[in-house]
Amino acid sequence: MARVSRVVLVADDDSANRYIVCRSLRQANFVTIEARSGQGAVEQALRFRPDIIILDMNMPDQSGLTTLQQLRADPCTAWIPAVFLTDNVHSEFDRKQAEELGLSAYLFNPVQPDTLVAVVEGSIQRSSDLKAG
Numbered sequence: 001m002a003r004v005s006r007v008v009l010v011a012d013d014d015s016a017n018r019y020i021v022c023r024s025l026r027q028a029n030f031v032t033i034e035a036r037s038g039q040g041a042v043e044q045a046l047r048f049r050p051d052i053i054i055l056d057m058n059m060p061d062q063s064g065l066t067t068l069q070q071l072r073a074d075p076c077t078a079w080i081p082a083v084f085l086t087d088n089v090h091s092e093f094d095r096k097q098a099e100e101l102g103l104s105a106y107l108f109n110p111v112q113p114d115t116l117v118a119v120v121e122g123s124i125q126r127s128s129d130l131k132a133g
Contacts, residue, residue, distance in 0.1 A: 006124055007031045007048060011041035011067065012056040012085070017109060021054060021085065024113035025120065038067035045077045051124050052104070057086035057094075065094060068101045081123040083107060085116075 008030045012018040015036075022032040033048050035041040038059045045053060053071065057064040064084050071077040081104040098106065104123035107116065 005029060005031045006052070006120075007033060007050040008120060009033045009035060009041060009044050009048065009050040009053045011035040011038065011044075011053065011059070011064075013037060013059045014056070017056070017085075021111070021116065024116050027113070028117040028120075030117075030120070038062035038064065038070075041067050042070050042074075042077070045071055045080060046074065049076070050080060052120055052127075053080055053082045054085050054120070055082055057084050057088065065097055065101070068098065068103065072101050079127070081127040083119060083123060085109060085111060 008025050010018055010021050010032055012021065013036050018034055022034060025032050033044050033050060035044045038061050041053065041055060055064040055067055068082055071080065071082065083105045084098060084103060085107045087109045095106070104126070105119045107119060
């Protein structure tokens with residue numbers, strides 16, 4: 001039986017980071033969609049309904065937290081697991097807010113490809129298990 005490709009939305013304003021993340025995921029047989037901003041991520045999520053979203057915490061138009069809040073507020077995207085991928089350590093308040101919004105994981109750049117793929121696969125599986133149970 002053929003394996004169904006999973007779709008990952010990667011939202012990052014840094015083109016080099018976006019390239020590295022997308023390349024790692026495509027090598028693991030994921031389909032990737034890209035966004036360069038928080039608002040772009042919301043639009044792409046509504047359009048494609050990915051299996052998971054990887055969000056940069058700091059984008060020029062809005063923070064990853066604001067983007068995640070918008071995604072959670074819409075019933076069409078509220079269920080999509082999300083992972084923050086960032087260069088910086090953020091405040092405890094930001095971390096707590098992210099947890100309250102159902103963030104699946106917090107990763108730091110540069111992320112190792114095998115770690116990225118494992119976190120993405122695990123987050124998708126947990127989300128599927130929650131929907132089924």
